[in-house]
Amino acid sequence: MKIFINGRFLSQPLTGVQRYAAEIVTAIDQLLAAGRAPEQLLRAEWELVAPPDAELSLSLDRIATRRTGRRHGHLWDQLDLMRAASGGMLISLANAGPVLHPDHLAVLHDAQVFRRPEFFGWTYRTLHRSLGRLLARRATIATVSNFSRNELASALHLSPMNIAVIPNSAEHFARTVPDFGTLDRLGIAPHRYFLLVGSMARNKNVALAVQAARDLARPDFPTVVVGGGHNQKIFAQNPVTSDQSVIFAGRLRDEEIAALYARATAFVFPSLYEGFGVPPLEAMAFGCPVIASTAEAVKETCGDAAVYFDPSDADALRRCMVTRIEAGPISSDERLRQNARLATYSWRKSAEAMLHLIAATKTPTS
DSSP: OEEEEEOGGGGSOOOHHHHHHHHHHHHHHHHHHTTOSOHHHHSSEEEEEEOTTOOOOOOOSSSEEEEOOSOOHHHIIIIIIHHHTTTSEEEEOSSOOOTTOSSEEEEOOOOHHHHOGGGSOHHHHHHHHHHHHHHHHHSEEEESSHHHHHHHHHHHTOOGGGSEEOOOOOHHHHTOOOOTHHHHHHTOOTTSOEEEEOOSOGGGOHHHHHHHHHHHTOTTSOEEEESSOOOTTTTTTSOOSOOSSEEEEESOOHHHHHHHHHHOSEEEEOOSOOSSOOHHHHHHHTTOOEEEEOOHHHHHHHGGGSEEEOTTOHHHHHHHHHHHHHHOSOOHHHHHHHHHHHHHOOHHHHHHHHHHHHHHSOOOOO
């Protein structure tokens, strides 16, 4: 039996989807090396196949790795990977894969291109809608939350019972050693700032959090925004330069972000739409209080370990920030609720679920 893993995620910028793929592959490799997998999967030949520009950075013992082909992006998926993975089962963990592969397990992380098409350009939206529909007809589909399962089932005309849920986790940040020098470099004091981590994509709703921070008018409690470059369409009505209320920190290393989680007054997560919502769990791993939007997947992930606000109401967020300042450090009860949420998820448990799903699907061709 041959099992191939789509390694195109190793040629892409690191976001939550690519992190998920890397952590799942690493956890599967560890389970295989320890002999903790269904017998037929222990006997299988495993190989991660990546494009020519991929960085083969994962440390794997049981899963072989190789680059193949000359193409890039979706063309590599549909042509080079399709050829390389013939004669075996293929696992694609990052929203895309060859639509004609006959024995394919694909993870679609959310239904955002169907539910919130206004967040995307026409080309991206059209391509990913088509990919999703074709994969739904040919592949076994998995996703990362019950919310996403129901959304995908509705959008792709599938039964929710036929979509497996294999969640994210946050241990990758719990293992990170914080670089506390980051606070000095940004000119902020411990436990006297709010933190937001996310890209400038429209679903992340960063502009509303910026508005709330400026309305809060507490320069002694600025909001630090960590993430990719500024999206001028999002900030058309608000300057993107740092000021006394908002500090745009740009992209930071994991060690720097970990330090900010560990010393923030609270973590703010204003997303309009998520398939799961990992950053709140990352914040909880460092005992950081979480103020999160009422987006359904975020509520599913955070449970009773966060304070919620309507993501269309900047003043509601401002009021939550005021309440958090007045409450002071995280309480023991809040920390217990966070630990309970963190215990719900682990990459090992998700990898075990993935292995059992693979074993339950049609036996790959030898």
